[in-house]
Amino acid sequence: MNVPDDLPDDLVVSAVLDGAATDATRRSVAADPVLAARLAVFGALRDEMRDVAASDDLLDQLRTAAVASFAGEPPVQRAAQRRPRLATRQWATRQWVAAAAAAVVLVAGIGLFTSRGPGGSSAEDASRSSTAGPATAAFTERATADVAGTGAAGAGTLPTAKAAGVPESAPANLGAVASLDALAATYRVQVTRNGAAKATGATGATQATGAPPTTGCGTPVAEAFLGDTLVRLELRGDRVDVVEAATCKLIGSFTP
Amino acid sequence: MSSSYAARPEPTGGAPRRPSSIDDAELVGRAAHGERDALNTLLRQHQHRMYAICLRMTGNEADARDATQEAMLAVCRGVSRFDRRSSFSTWVYRVTTNACLDELRRRARRPLASGSPTDVTTRVQVAPDDAVTARLTLDAALARLPVDFRAALVLRELCELDYAEIAQVLRIPPGTVRSRIARARAALSRDLGNRPAPDDRPTNTP
Numbered sequence: 001m002n003v004p005d006d007l008p009d010d011l012v013v014s015a016v017l018d019g020a021a022t023d024a025t026r027r028s029v030a031a032d033p034v035l036a037a038r039l040a041v042f043g044a045l046r047d048e049m050r051d052v053a054a055s056d057d058l059l060d061q062l063r064t065a066a067v068a069s070f071a072g073e074p075p076v077q078r079a080a081q082r083r084p085r086l087a088t089r090q091w092a093t094r095q096w097v098a099a100a101a102a103a104v105v106l107v108a109g110i111g112l113f114t115s116r117g118p119g120g121s122s123a124e125d126a127s128r129s130s131t132a133g134p135a136t137a138a139f140t141e142r143a144t145a146d147v148a149g150t151g152a153a154g155a156g157t158l159p160t161a162k163a164a165g166v167p168e169s170a171p172a173n174l175g176a177v178a179s180l181d182a183l184a185a186t187y188r189v190q191v192t193r194n195g196a197a198k199a200t201g202a203t204g205a206t207q208a209t210g211a212p213p214t215t216g217c218g219t220p221v222a223e224a225f226l227g228d229t230l231v232r233l234e235l236r237g238d239r240v241d242v243v244e245a246a247t248c249k250l251i252g253s254f255t256p
Numbered sequence: 257m258s259s260s261y262a263a264r265p266e267p268t269g270g271a272p273r274r275p276s277s278i279d280d281a282e283l284v285g286r287a288a289h290g291e292r293d294a295l296n297t298l299l300r301q302h303q304h305r306m307y308a309i310c311l312r313m314t315g316n317e318a319d320a321r322d323a324t325q326e327a328m329l330a331v332c333r334g335v336s337r338f339d340r341r342s343s344f345s346t347w348v349y350r351v352t353t354n355a356c357l358d359e360l361r362r363r364a365r366r367p368l369a370s371g372s373p374t375d376v377t378t379r380v381q382v383a384p385d386d387a388v389t390a391r392l393t394l395d396a397a398l399a400r401l402p403v404d405f406r407a408a409l410v411l412r413e414l415c416e417l418d419y420a421e422i423a424q425v426l427r428i429p430p431g432t433v434r435s436r437i438a439r440a441r442a443a444l445s446r447d448l449g450n451r452p453a454p455d456d457r458p459t460n461t462p
Contacts, residue, residue: 010438010439010441010442011434011435011438013438014434014437014438014441015434015438017441018412018418018419018437020418020419020434041445042441042445045413045441045444045445045448046413048394049312049394049398049409049410049413049414050308050413050414052304052307052308052311052312052414054304054307054308054311058307058321059303059304059307059324060300060303062303062307062321062324062325062328063296063299063300063303063328064296065325066299066325066328066329066331066332067292067295067296067299067328067332069329069332070295070329070332070333071292
């Protein structure tokens with residue numbers, strides 16, 4: 001059926017019939033023979049629509065059957081009716097967890113990739129560092145700059161790449177290190193290879209990250225030379241403090 | 257025994273009596289805690305309106321019975337989750353309207369069977385009783401109305417919901433409700449032969 005567009009008169013008459021019109025509107029409709037006739041037609045339609053004959057027996061049967069059906073549903077079946085919503089909620093939660101995990105892995109992966117540069121993994125770097133060459137030297141310079149740049153971004157007092165004798169063109173990337181171990185390993189490799197600074201222990205050999213020397217400054221996770229200054233990397237919660245070994249003075253800090 | 261809205265005693269000038277929401281509130285609380293008698297009483301208070309909505313929405317008794325039973329079952333299942341943001345009767349009408357819309361969708365997927373609006377119109381020609389003829393004619397005219405318009409009109413005429421309540425049930429703006437009801441009435445009156453009289457009102461302009 002085509003439904004007519006809004007007709008102002010019908011809207012007014014309809015509102016009067018529904019008790020949604022003002023007194024003035026009601027009076028104007030009552031005073032207008034055409035609108036009054038229209039009101040009567042609409043009123044008759046209403047009466048006709050309300051004239052619904054319904055068998056009480058039929059409705060009682062329907063109601064009894066519905067209540068019995070509901071009461072007779074075993075708990076398992078009722079739970080099953082709710083299960084789709086619950087499952088949807090659980091699935092949504094899993095989705096969020098998966099998305100968060102994927103985001104963490106992605107960030108960690110990007111960080112690891114940028115911290116390693118083009119030379120591969122830190123372990124590979126360490127093994128390659130035993131054989132000096134132009135390419136390795138270039139990588140060493142870049143890695144040194146990474147560490148210096150990290151410190152500069154953290155506290156602003158850590159010697160810059162330039163101060164540490166590293167070319168200014170080397171990238172400085174604070175967030176590029178995936179973990180402290182990776183940072184320490186990269187740092188140790190580069191300073192050992194560069195020769196500008198050395199990772200030291202009691203014997204002057206490269207320190208293993210897992211067994212750092214303990215001093216009154218705190219427990220460092222690594223030691224190294226920045227320029228001519230022996231520094232220690234000390235873990236403070238999520239932060240790494242770079243401390244001058246001789247004076248225990250904080251040079252800078254960063255968050256890996 | 258059967259009952260009709262028009263034949264029932266009405267407290268306010270012929271309008272159908274709305275179930276008491278105060279009684280409903282108490283019964284809803286008990287029904288939500290699993291009292292079967294309370295649930296039964298609640299449904300009994302609303303069953304005539306539920307069926308009337310279904311009959312006017314679907315246009316035939318068989319579908320109306322199915323939709324009514326589905327609506328009753330939905331009320332049973334949902335009463336414990338009824339959040340009381342609206343009156344219980346408004347919520348029941350929403351559930352019933354949705355059951356009718358589901359029934360209409362199911363019917364749309366079924367092959368045309370007896371009881372469809374087309375058959376209602378056909379039966380009008382052979383029905384001997386004028387009252388029956390009038391009822392079937394109204395049902396057929398209602399069935400020809402777009403379902404959105406029909407729902408708004410049915411909720412207004414049978415459930416006495418105001419525009420705001422109908423808007424809540426159908427999730428449309430109140431202005432749209434007002435327009436749909438007026439247009440549905442105009443379409444029905446035209447379809448049933450009550451065309452608007454020519455505009456012969458006197459005007460102030462010469």
